[in-house]
Amino acid sequence: MVRAGGIDLGGTKIEATAFDDNWAVAETKRIPTPQDSYENLVDALCEMVVWLEDVSGSKGLPVGVGIPGFHSKRTGKFLTANLLASGRTVHQDIIDKLGRAVTFENDCNCFALSEAILGxxxxxxxxxxxxxxxxxxxxxxxxxxxxxxxxxxxxxxxxxxxxxxxxxxxxxxxxxxxxxxxxxxxxxxxxxxxxxxxxxxxxxxxxxxxxxxxxxxxxxxxxxxxxxxxxxxxxxxxxxxxxxxxxxxxxxxxxxxxxxxxxxxxxxxxxxxxxxxxxxxxxxAQFGDSSGTRGAALAATQNVEILGEAL
Ligand SMILES: [Zn+2]
Known part of the structure; x- marks a missing residue:
């Protein structure tokens, strides 16, 4: 059974991973990171959230996104290099589009959380x-x-x-x-x-x-x-x-x-x-390339437990 999903937003690809009850990788999907417009970037992230929901069979699946940059909790704006999202409110735009909670966190923090809890x-x-x-x-x-x-x-x-x-x-x-x-x-x-x-x-x-x-x-x-x-x-x-x-x-x-x-x-x-x-x-580190998605999924699970963030 899938317990959470993690998405790693990179400069060239977006990777989504569904994790099972033991935090092992259940399924993974990769798509290229849209380079042409901000709207297409948001659509691609939403597509990955929906794919994770479909894989798990649950609309309330905790989903986290690891991002290569910073995300102000005060203004909601991103500061990121090499992506069309800088200065934009990506997190809120995805929540508005999907009508559900999604956790956002810096990708290095996701790595640390993954290694601290499971690695x-x-x-x-x-x-x-x-x-x-x-x-x-x-x-x-x-x-x-x-x-x-x-x-x-x-x-x-x-x-x-x-x-x-x-x-x-x-x-x-x-x-x-x-x-x-x-x-x-x-x-x-x-x-x-x-x-x-x-x-x-x-x-x-x-x-x-x-x-x-x-x-x-x-x-x-x-x-x-x-x-x-x-x-x-x-x-x-x-x-x-x-x-x-x-x-x-x-x-x-x-x-x-x-x-x-x-x-x-x-x-x-x-x-x-x-x-x-x-x-x-x-x-x-114990985990290699999957640390980012695993950490993002863990962060989403913690938010659900602490804040009841998911719908
Ligand atoms: Zn420097």
């Missing part, structure tokens, strides 16, 4: 989900509850600044980030950022896979790249410790698939974290 973080009460991919995103859950904030932006540590002392130690410049700010963690910590560090050390911007393989094989230049990268990662863990002090940090995204990446980060923590403090456990 690698399920035995911890305070879980930070950190996605290291083409960008850096994150989300925080306390006792199985997502702390998303006014805009769903809580946990977006990729856009905090790397401390000046770390940049100085590593002889790095603060770089312009895609968000418009300068010196964000994302500029060096995401996959393209690791390549920038390689360029800094060797003159060549090789990709993360080559860097980490060569470093593991003993290449001194690539080991230097990894030393710099892990120092920046450790600074981010220190920032997390000083704000939410999580029991564990669950790593997701493309870089989380690098062998030993959890150990590489953990070994860089001494001397960077506050003196005498316990470090958080650094662990790898």
């Amino acid at each position: 690698a973080g399920r035995s911890y009460s305070s879980v930070f989900g950190l996605i290291l991919g083409t960008g850096v995103g994150g989300g925080y859950c306390s006792n199985g509850t997502m702390i998303s904030g006014l805009n769903g932006a809580a946990g977006e540590y990729g856009h905090l600044g790397i401390p000046y002392t770390a940049l100085k130690d590593l002889e790095l410049d603060g770089l312009q980030c895609g968000c418009g700010r300068t010196g964000c963690y994302e500029t060096y910590l995401a996959g393209p950022g690791m390549s920038r560090l390689a360029k800094h050390v060797t003159g060549n911007a090789v990709d993360a896979q080559i860097i980490t393989t060569a470093a593991a094989a003993g290449d001194p230049q690539m080991q230097e790249v990894m030393r710099m990268w892990s120092r920046i990662a450790a600074e981010l863990v220190a920032a997390l410790q000083c704000t939410v002090d999580p029991d564990c940090i669950v790593l997701g995204g493309g870089l989380s698939k690098i062998p030993d990446i959890d150990r590489i980060i953990a070994q860089a923590l001494p001397g960077i974290l506050l003196d005498q403090t316990e470090p958080p456990e650094i662990i790898i």
Whole structure:
């Protein structure tokens, strides 16, 4: 029996997944993300909600949508890159069109919730989900509850600044980030950022896979790249410790698939974290690409339980 549905709104595709009573994937459907008009984007999302209702046989099925961006709870407007929805009230427009409740949440928060309740973080009460991919995103859950904030932006540590002392130690410049700010963690910590560090050390911007393989094989230049990268990662863990002090940090995204990446980060923590403090456990996510839809479905289920949001 289908218990909830999750929809992942991406820049190129929209994926809907129906989950059974054990939170296993029952059915999945993918369609291209409409690029021509906002109205077609809303129609496509509505089509996926209706498909999930049909699969489950229930009009009241809890359905959540994970979105790549922020969603102001005050104005209802979206802030998102690469989609026609920026500045629009997508959530309300879908509710108006379908006449039913649908939960909306930042996709990084959905990842964190999925891992905190069902995945690698399920035995911890305070879980930070950190996605290291083409960008850096994150989300925080306390006792199985997502702390998303006014805009769903809580946990977006990729856009905090790397401390000046770390940049100085590593002889790095603060770089312009895609968000418009300068010196964000994302500029060096995401996959393209690791390549920038390689360029800094060797003159060549090789990709993360080559860097980490060569470093593991003993290449001194690539080991230097990894030393710099892990120092920046450790600074981010220190920032997390000083704000939410999580029991564990669950790593997701493309870089989380690098062998030993959890150990590489953990070994860089001494001397960077506050003196005498316990470090958080650094662990790898259990779910791969289905984390976003599973987390969105979980968020929808929680809203139904807490708020009675579904019709
Ligand atoms: Zn930024």
